[in-house]
Amino acid sequence: MMWHTITHLLSSIMLLFFMLSQTTTTANDANNKSLEEIALLEGSIPEQIGLLSNLTQLSLYDNRLTGYLPVSLTNLTRLDYLDLSYNNFSGHLPDSFTNLIRLKTLNLDSNSFSGEFPALLTDLIHLEELYLGSISNSFSGELHVSLTNLTHLKRLGLSDNNFSGELPDFITNLTI
Ligand SMILES: *[C@@H]1O[C@H](CO)[C@@H](O)[C@H](O)[C@H]1NC(C)=O
Ligand SMILES: *[C@@H]1O[C@H](CO)[C@@H](O)[C@H](O)[C@H]1NC(C)=O
Ligand SMILES: *[C@@H]1O[C@H](CO)[C@@H](O)[C@H](O)[C@H]1NC(C)=O
Numbered sequence: 001m002m003w004h005t006i007t008h009l010l011s012s013i014m015l016l017f018f019m020l021s022q023t024t025t026t027a028n029d030a031n032n033k034s035l036e037e038i039a040l041l042e043g044s045i046p047e048q049i050g051l052l053s054n055l056t057q058l059s060l061y062d063n064r065l066t067g068y069l070p071v072s073l074t075n076l077t078r079l080d081y082l083d084l085s086y087n088n089f090s091g092h093l094p095d096s097f098t099n100l101i102r103l104k105t106l107n108l109d110s111n112s113f114s115g116e117f118p119a120l121l122t123d124l125i126h127l128e129e130l131y132l133g134s135i136s137n138s139f140s141g142e143l144h145v146s147l148t149n150l151t152h153l154k155r156l157g158l159s160d161n162n163f164s165g166e167l168p169d170f171i172t173n174l175t176i
């Protein structure tokens with residue numbers, strides 16, 4: 001347990017280091033910004049995130065992160081909680097996203113992803129909370145296909161998107 005906590009902490013610090021080393025903020029700039037502004041992460045998620053393969057929870061919500069999600073992110077196969085909401089990530093979700101089989105919470109709200117809503121989310125059968133609101137109008141697809149297997153869903157957020165089709169039957173049992 002202790003070891004787990006320590007590696008978790010180390011992982012978090014490493015992540016912060018990676019993230020900060022990617023930002024363009026210089027010491028001088030930093031001096032002139034409020035603490036709140038400095039705390040915001042900028043740039044894109046670095047490839048090296050894939051090295052944090054023991055990470056179980058990753059929360060980067062409400063920063064200024066942009067760009068594509070690196071494929072290496074899907075190396076974090078122990079993740080059960082991933083919150084990337086309120087950034088400006090773009091592009092397609094990597095095909096190997098399906099590796100994140102342990103995910104229980106996935107929050108991609110308020111980003112600029114594009115492409116078909118990945119039918120491969122179908123394989124994330126442990127999902128209990130899925131938020132795909134305000135992602136961008138070019139993120140579309142057939143909901144029915146994508147959500148069919150997600151029988152553990154307890155919360156589903158789909159506001160302001162361009163999805164089509166019907167919801168699977170079991171969804172009617174959800175309290176949305
Ligand atoms: C920081 O602010 C000072 C004055 O408030 C200014 O002289 C300096 O150029 C600024 N530095 C940067 C990097 O913006
Ligand atoms: C994925 O994680 C393994 C350790 O589990 C590591 O050896 C490998 O380099 C990582 N791959 C990437 C792309 O980060
Ligand atoms: C992951 O945790 C195991 C112990 O549970 C440890 O042996 C391994 O080095 C850790 N890997 C990383 C990349 O921290």
Ligand SMILES: *[C@@H]1O[C@H](CO)[C@@H](O)[C@H](O)[C@H]1NC(C)=O
Pocket residue numbers: 066088090112
């Ligand atoms: C988000 O990124 C897109 C390009 O991918 C850009 O056109 C848009 O202005 C950005 N939005 C914000 C709020 O930064």
Ligand SMILES: *[C@@H]1O[C@H](CO)[C@@H](O)[C@H](O)[C@H]1NC(C)=O
Pocket residue numbers: 122123124125148149
């Ligand atoms: C998800 O459902 C499809 C049929 O819609 C099935 O082929 C696939 O094996 C299922 N995946 C899992 C992980 O249960």
Ligand SMILES: *[C@@H]1O[C@H](CO)[C@@H](O)[C@H](O)[C@H]1NC(C)=O
Pocket residue numbers: 137138139140141162164
């Ligand atoms: C919404 O999705 C449909 C296909 O399902 C596509 O034809 C249409 O262009 C999309 N609308 C926008 C605004 O992207």
